Amino acid sequence: MKAGVFDPPRQAPDFSLSSSTGHELKISQYRGKVVLLAFGFTSCTEVCPTTLNTFAVARRKLGPQAADVQVVYITVDPHRDVPARLAKYLGSFDPTFVGGTGTEDQLAAVRSSYGISAEKKIIGNDYTYAHSSFAYLIDRTGRIRGLMPYGHSPDDYANDLTILLRE
């Protein structure tokens, strides 16, 4: 695989958040699919748009197999990223992408369970976040199999997704 690989893989910690679809979002609901899980915020100007576009291109490269790949994007900025905003933002990359939001405490607990860092930085009257920029690859049985650092190409993602989809 092109991603970093965990051995042994551990079960992806489950959570209950508000989905951009208007329903509850649990990672366990995607058992049977391969999940790309990333953390960010919709006002992010560099890392998130690049990563989400990479996911979208990778999915298109998979053809019909893409139906078994689910992108889940969890915000680190619950004040701005309400479900409707997440839905509009993610839909601009790929209509199948699903976002998750919740209270500050809920999101902090999810980040902690996945080893994700997010630090709020005040800039004048505005703010931004420095956050972990990698994506997790979760297999059909719900185990965290890989960690893809920021900057990998759609081909690299397509390669690893294909490997996981064949299992």
Added chain:
Amino acid sequence: MRARSVTLLGIAAAVAAALGIGLVPIQTGSHDQIFEIPKGTWARRMSGDKVEILPDHIRLTLGLRDILVLRNHDDVPQIFGPTLMMPGQSFRLPFERAAQYQFACTAHASGQMTIVVEPNPATPWARIAWRARELLH
């Protein structure tokens, strides 16, 4: 006169040896650069020891030492480099491009970990420098 000749011969031999070292392709048994969290690390930290395991700057070399391997031998989960690792878990991250990679890492005071992946040493001098660095480490 004779002493000078001997000196010149010595220098010539040293230069020839260095060139030889630089011309011979580098072969490594393993591409892994391994970092391990020993058992008991968490307990040591809790007792006040400042335990530094993973440097905030790591140098790798494409084609020679280009796989970062992290292993958690402790009894508790640990944030190690870019990720959270469970007890007994290992993480193996290959690099295929020479570049500088930044990772958020709360284990470091700077909050960042930098991995510099350098190109495969292509010139004799670069190979000599790489071998010298390996010896020093």
